[in-house]
Amino acid sequence: MMTFLRLPIALLLTGVLGLAGCSVRQPAALYQLDSGNPGQPKQAGMAVLLGPVSVADYLQRETLLQRQNDGSLTASADGRWAGSLSADIDQLLLRQLAWRLDSQRVMLAPTASNFTPDVQVLLSITRLDSGKGQPAVLDAQWRLIDRRGQVRDNKIVHLEEKHAGGTAAQVQAQGVLLQRLAEQLSAALKPLANQPAVADGSRKAQAQARKGDTPEKPKIPLATPIRTDMEVFRF
Numbered sequence: 001m002m003t004f005l006r007l008p009i010a011l012l013l014t015g016v017l018g019l020a021g022c023s024v025r026q027p028a029a030l031y032q033l034d035s036g037n038p039g040q041p042k043q044a045g046m047a048v049l050l051g052p053v054s055v056a057d058y059l060q061r062e063t064l065l066q067r068q069n070d071g072s073l074t075a076s077a078d079g080r081w082a083g084s085l086s087a088d089i090d091q092l093l094l095r096q097l098a099w100r101l102d103s104q105r106v107m108l109a110p111t112a113s114n115f116t117p118d119v120q121v122l123l124s125i126t127r128l129d130s131g132k133g134q135p136a137v138l139d140a141q142w143r144l145i146d147r148r149g150q151v152r153d154n155k156i157v158h159l160e161e162k163h164a165g166g167t168a169a170q171v172q173a174q175g176v177l178l179q180r181l182a183e184q185l186s187a188a189l190k191p192l193a194n195q196p197a198v199a200d201g202s203r204k205a206q207a208q209a210r211k212g213d214t215p216e217k218p219k220i221p222l223a224t225p226i227r228t229d230m231e232v233f234r235f
Contacts, residue, residue, distance in 0.1 A: 045103020
């Protein structure tokens with residue numbers, strides 16, 4: 001005769017729920033860059049066009065990457081970016097520059113066609129990462145173009161910031177690096193605030209250069225004959 005082992009229903013449910021809990025992963029934490037505490041600009045200030053800002057391909061994803069001791073990158077198991085890292089970088093630099101320059105005329109590219117900047121900032125960020133045992137590192141390069149289209153400054157930047165090791169500390173360190181970049185960039189921009197106005201002729205020449213127009217050739221007057229004993233042509 002077959003006998004059955006009878007267990008309390010509550011005990012059976014506890015075991016089932018325990019197994020189900022082991023198979024469910026905890027959701028990853030979401031992180032954003034820390035922009036610090038930039039103040040509100042109070043003046044019109046100098047006109048700055050920030051961008052285009054190019055960000056390395058490996059940073060254009062929601063995955064939060066970790067730099068390993070051998071230099072490789074792996075996806076973080078406990079965190080990811082809350083949205084676009086590239087957009088976060090743009091907004092952090094915009095607010096920092098506007099505050100440090102005390103200017104409400106700092107715009108992100110592309111912008112309206114009637115906005116004429118005193119300076120355009122071309123910025124390339126080729127590295128921004130960290131790891132549990134690796135400091136946060138930022139590699140970037142900027143070029144500053146004045147209102148005449150001339151390159152006024154070109155600089156390659158390498159910055160590092162130590163951290164406590166956790167994911168939150170790493171993200172905070174990366175935000176600090178971008179704030180330091182904005183500090184250096186604003187110092188390079190300030191001397192270009194009081195540029196002389198561009199003459200109308202220079203503006204037309206720049207417009208022609210942008211459109212690829214060629215200047216008109218000077219017109220040569222036609223020869224007109226003068227009736228004398230010898231036929232002479234006057235030019």
